[in-house]
Amino acid sequence: MSASLALEDVACRRGGRLLFAGVSLSLAAGGAALVTGANGCGKSSLLRLAAGLLPPFAGSVAAGGRLALLGEASALDPERRLSEALLLWARLDALPAPGERVAQALAMVALDDLADIPVRMLSTGQRRRAALARVIATQAPIWLLDEPATGLDTRSIALLETAMALHRAGGGIVVVATHQPLDLAGAAMLDLAAHCEMAA
């Protein structure tokens, strides 16, 4: 089955408040969306909704394919060596060759030289790239990336953009919530401000 992601007239309520309503998005294989909006308008919440971690208050979410979410935290065990911390996650999805997938993912984010370093010793930007490597290693067709460029230098942003482009070229889907401009050619633009229910 080729990947797809559809949000239809979705509303989100958190902490007793309606954050946004009337959000629709339809992505097919190779598609991408860029989610923008002011702090607190619900970008992270939208990604969690798409990931199935939050139920929509109204509307529907349908994902055709496995999802991988890059959230604020890297979710990697700080005490483990980077490659081992990634392997723990890669083994969870029961796909073949977890070691190879981790090695390839580390190379894609240019962290192969640091594979044996404990996660706690990585810099902020290196940790962000490690979190991206975790997503890449899942081989999930649908990527949900929350502020993936935070803390990244110019070269690392280029690596991120290349990884997203390659993923889409292979039929993957990318949804990115970001405050930073990112090269995501032909992406659907979703400005949550237009759907925000919170009065400024």
Ligand SMILES: Nc1ncnc2c1ncn2[C@@H]1O[C@H](COP(=O)(O)OP(=O)(O)OP(=O)(O)O)[C@@H](O)[C@H]1O
């Ligand atoms: N677990 C939670 N319970 C209740 N309210 C929450 C929870 N998590 C977030 N919120 C609230 O939901 C609103 C939207 O938060 P969210 O993190 O989705 O916004 P955002 O657009 O991603 O913000 P930012 O740009 O600062 O990352 C905020 O007002 C926040 O306080």
